[in-house]
Amino acid sequence: MWLAALIHVDYGDNWSALFCIGEHAPMPPQLAPGAYRWKRANGYDGQYYRYVAHDPLFRKGYAQFIDAPRMRYRRILIPGLAYLLALGRSQWIDAAYIVLELIAVGLGAYWSSAYLAMRGRHPLWGLLFVLMPGALTSFDRMLADGLLTALFVGFLYYTESGAWNKAYGVTVLAGLTRETGLFMAAGAITFWLFRRQYRRALLFSTAVAPVFLWYAFVAAHTSPGEPLEILAWPGVGLVRRIFTLLAEPGYPLSVLVVDTLSLVGLIVCIPLALRWIGREPLSAGGLTVVLFAGLALVLGNPLHLTESYGYSRPVSPLLAFVALRAIAYGAWTALALPFFVCLSVGIRVVSIIRIRDILRGL
Helix, strand or coil: CHHHHHHHHHCCCCHHHHHCEECCCCCCHHHCCCCCEECCCCECCHHHHHHHHHCCCCCCCHHHHCCCHHHHHHCCHHHHHHHHHCCCCHHHHHHHHHHHHHHHHHHHHHHHHHHHHHCCCCHHHHHHHHHCHHHHHHHHHCCCHHHHHHHHHHHHHHHHHCCHHHHHHHHHHHHHHCHHHHHHHHHHHHHHHHCCCHHHHHHHHHHHHHHHHHHHHHHHHCCCCCCCCCECCCCHHHHHHHHHHCCCCCCCHHHHHHHHHHHHHHHHHHHHHHHHHHHCCCCHHHHHHHHHHHHHHHECCHHHHCCHHHHCCCCHHHHHHHHHHHHHHCCHHHHHHHHHHHHHHHHHHCCHHHHHHHHHHC
16 A cells, blocks of 8 residues: 555556666667656666566566676576566556566565464564564565565474474575575575484475576576676675765665664674574574674675665564564564664655655645
8 A cells, every 4th residue: 555655656656667777878779668767866776676576587678777787697586576466467467577576575474474463472573574674665666675574483483483484485486585694594504404314405405406596597697797896805895884874975864774674683693593593492483583693793785784774684583683673572572673773764665755745645
């Protein structure tokens, strides 16, 4: 309902606006008619995933219009499913893509509810999944992070409930959604190795086979491109961001305060998650969270750290874990930490200007 109102009021009922296509961004001529272009903007990642969805097997040459084709094509799950759901018909692909993004958020809410119910909490708490940065940014810009966060919560639920066959399926899908989805396979394999159940570890290692086969196919059709320098020494990027945040011109004081709280919330979530993992028996989900915590520590590209919209998405599973465990433990003060990050993202997605425009339009 939010998206329908937003598209109707702000974008003239043109749903392609959700892909955030830049005004001067290169675009395949076949996809240009009717596409909404954001004025005075370079666009966002969703515009490139749209091109992948329209040409998933490199038959139309759309890869030349993508900023980092090898990386974008690796994240094939949503674009590929959109192509299949639309039966390859170009006029249906955008709609299928948007529907899949909303289904991903629904799955995340479902698995969150199931996990919290298993932990003795009311299932309605699971609706808070919608506020996770991965979910908010995904249905606002058509990204892959919402589905990956949902799959992580499903992985957490299935591994802790002993449904390993379903956990295996989720693991396969996660690797095709985003590269960090491979953390789930690593967590499960390491778990079984610690348990000295080598046959199960070997079985779970096959979950990465479809991923690497697809990666090999993508590598055969794309050039390496320039490497993306997104990592730094542990903690350096986050600390540097805190000390440069207040020096940036043009931001209202309220936004700067919220962004500062967001960074502090993310930083404190890292040791808190590790502490909670140590309180319970070794688990595949816990080992996976350790990897996401490590990722949060080494993210250091200034472009990713400019705002919560960038740095929160790759570590959204970590934030979801802290939120779920805080609810499960009744640690309501700790719940504020991930939601500081959610608030910083949310004020960009659900801005006062957008609410005002929608109310006027209604």
